[in-house]
Structure formats: C-alpha cells, structure tokens
Amino acid sequence: MTKYATVGPRKAALALAALAVAGLVAGCGSSTPATSARPATSASAFPVTVGGVTLSQRPTHIVSLTPTGTEMLFAIGAGSQVAAVDDQSNYPAGVPKTNLSGYQPDAEAIAAKSPDLVVISEDINDIKQQLTKLKVPVYVMPAAATLNDSYTELTDLGRLTDHQSQAANAVTQMKDGIASLVKDVPKRTKPLTYYYELDQTYYSATSKTFIGSLFSMVGLTNIADPADTDGKAGGYPQLSAESIVKANPDLIFLADTKCCQQSASTVAARPGWSGLSAVRDGRVVALDDDIASRWGPRVVNLVKDITDAVEKVPAS
Known part of the structure; x- marks a missing residue:
C-alpha cells in the first residue's frame, strides 16, 4: 500500500495501500x-x-x-x-x-x-x-x-x-526471504485470527488484497473477510468496533502508527477493547505505516513482523 495504493478509505493513504506494500x-x-x-x-x-x-x-x-x-x-x-x-x-x-x-x-x-x-x-x-x-x-x-x-x-x-x-537478485532475495520466514512458522491445529487496522475508523483489508495475502501465507484467518464477501468494498471494508470486539482476534496489527498515532495503549483505551485477548496478552503489533503500504523489497520486513508476532503466541 504506498501512500497512494488502492484502497478507497483512509482516502489517499489507504486508498492506494500503494504509490500503499x-x-x-x-x-x-x-x-x-x-x-x-x-x-x-x-x-x-x-x-x-x-x-x-x-x-x-x-x-x-x-x-x-x-x-x-x-x-x-x-x-x-x-x-x-x-x-x-x-x-x-x-x-x-x-x-x-x-x-x-x-x-x-x-x-x-x-x-x-x-x-x-x-x-x-x-x-x-x-x-x-x-x-x-x-x-x-x-x-x-x-x-x-x-x-x-x-x-x-x-x-x-x-x-x-x-x-x-x-533486479533479478532483488526478486530472488524477496522470494527466498519470504519462503524462509513462512517455512519456519509453526503449524497449528486451529488457525490464529487477526485484525489489520488501516486507520482508527476501522477500515481494514481482506485476504483478497495484497496485504491480506501475506497474512494468508502465514496461515492466519482474517476477521475482515466476512465484511466484504460480495467484493463491493474492493477488499477494504470498514468494520465496526462492535464486530471487532465480538470477533476477539488473537492478534491486532496496526498500520496507522505514523499517520494516526495509534499504539497498543490507544487501542487498550478504546471502549470495550481492554478485554480483548490480543490487548490483554500483549499481541497488538505496531507496524511501520510505510513498509505496510508499499509492495517493494521491504515486504520481506513486513512478513517478518507478522511471523515474529505469530511465533510469540503459545500453541494451544
């Protein structure tokens, strides 16, 4: 998603979650x-x-x-x-x-x-x-x-x-880096769920987007997917606070730390969110907005942030 990527919301920054991986x-x-x-x-x-x-x-x-x-x-x-x-x-x-x-x-x-x-x-x-x-x-x-x-x-x-x-070397390094990270993620009998936040008004990205596909590679289940089954939101639906709390995701990833100053503490301060397992167990992951919204070689860094977070969650 570079700050011009193709998202509709968060206006241009999300809207192009491209120019926003x-x-x-x-x-x-x-x-x-x-x-x-x-x-x-x-x-x-x-x-x-x-x-x-x-x-x-x-x-x-x-x-x-x-x-x-x-x-x-x-x-x-x-x-x-x-x-x-x-x-x-x-x-x-x-x-x-x-x-x-x-x-x-x-x-x-x-x-x-x-x-x-x-x-x-x-x-x-x-x-x-x-x-x-x-x-x-x-x-x-x-x-x-x-x-x-x-x-x-x-x-x-x-x-x-x-x-x-x-350029060929860059492609090879991306492929090898991502493959190595994904390979080392421990397999789970029950997939972990996650919420990916584009901004504090709860716009998110489904598994059908570029960013969502990275999480799918790691075996995570996206709580935003049910909100855009017909594709009318273009893969970037706006969720409600109530639906997120009800889903109680295992992990929360914030891609709005720079643009919107969101953090684990601001998330915990939201009404009803302090009881979420991701908040309670310290599984709110602050991402670098730029890396999370651009689709160049630093995608490997983003995948590493994801796999690091997953590996910290004890196997159930």
Whole structure:
C-alpha cells in the first residue's frame, strides 16, 4: 500500500495501500539498499520496450512519483539515475525528495526536471498522456495485487534502467526471504485470527488484497473477510468496533502508527477493547505505516513482523 495504493478509505493513504506494500532487503529482516555500483552500460540493451514505454537509451534523469517505485529503483542499484522523487518518497535515506506530488501531478513541474523517464503508480489527471505529449516516457506501475506483480515491476524497472541482474537478485532475495520466514512458522491445529487496522475508523483489508495475502501465507484467518464477501468494498471494508470486539482476534496489527498515532495503549483505551485477548496478552503489533503500504523489497520486513508476532503466541 504506498501512500497512494488502492484502497478507497483512509482516502489517499489507504486508498492506494500503494504509490500503499523500499531499499533492498539483503536477507530476512534487512533493509539495506543494493549498491549503486554497476558494470558499464550495455549498448545492446537499448532500445527497450517495457510496459508500453520505449527507451532509446539508458535513462539518467528519472523522476519517480511513487514511493514504491523509488524504493525499487534504489534497491536495484539505479539510485544514481534518479534525479527527483515525489513528496511522499522517504526511503532510502537521502533520496532526492521534492515537492512533486503523485496525488496531484503537474506535467510542467515534472517536465522542468528534464526527465528521460517518469515512474508513476496512478495515471491521475491523465498525467501519462500529458507527459507523452511533451516527449517524456512514462512507466506506470500500479499497486501490486500479488507478489508476482511486485516481482514483475522490479524486473521491468531493471530492464528500463539497465540493471537487469540487480533486479533479478532483488526478486530472488524477496522470494527466498519470504519462503524462509513462512517455512519456519509453526503449524497449528486451529488457525490464529487477526485484525489489520488501516486507520482508527476501522477500515481494514481482506485476504483478497495484497496485504491480506501475506497474512494468508502465514496461515492466519482474517476477521475482515466476512465484511466484504460480495467484493463491493474492493477488499477494504470498514468494520465496526462492535464486530471487532465480538470477533476477539488473537492478534491486532496496526498500520496507522505514523499517520494516526495509534499504539497498543490507544487501542487498550478504546471502549470495550481492554478485554480483548490480543490487548490483554500483549499481541497488538505496531507496524511501520510505510513498509505496510508499499509492495517493494521491504515486504520481506513486513512478513517478518507478522511471523515474529505469530511465533510469540503459545500453541494451544
């Protein structure tokens, strides 16, 4: 979910739980970006056409208007080619952050950065067409619906930036890291239940979303699933406090610690919540909003947060 991901609620931040699931994870739980060192450019790699955009040569002035895209570019070693990023991109440290907006993209402001490639998550206000008219190539990488989508986007960016091998390594590290974490989760006769909070008005994400699929991989049961059986909420239903209390989840995951200052103590202070087993037994997990809303290499960190929480719950 990067702060522009595809959620409807929590307006843009949830609504795009994407642009809302990152430097490269060099192994389980690590968040060290890949080095920018790279071999000499291979002239034979260009021209290249990926995702409907054609580049005649290796880009050197990339503008990223999606935090996930920014994290992916730096993760595959293309950071030195990134000239500017949007106002929500904040990882890794030292990215060339500007006041450019992915929510309200301004073609003239973007063009003023003299980009030879622009990376976006949402084609808001027909920004792709506007930039194309200005002869600026645009690659659109929508919020991933599956992990395979994330792997594809990393691979695409690797081809567009001439970092194919680094992108392949990033994908391999994600796959291996996630597989290792999931493999080590102890099997239970009765699956644990969980509530995933997008904001303090009880918007959540079902198992059919990108974020929900990560919890399903670990064998958890989502209490939000019954609230969107017809899919009308797009996988992001708003629950009620009463329904959450009634479900009494074994674990509560907060993805609103930065945006909304939620914590184990604020959850415990909610009427009727202090008696929930997750609150009583210290199983309220504070997540990093950014990592939880972006779909790049740091997804491995998120899966580790989930598996760590599960492993702390005694087997019944």
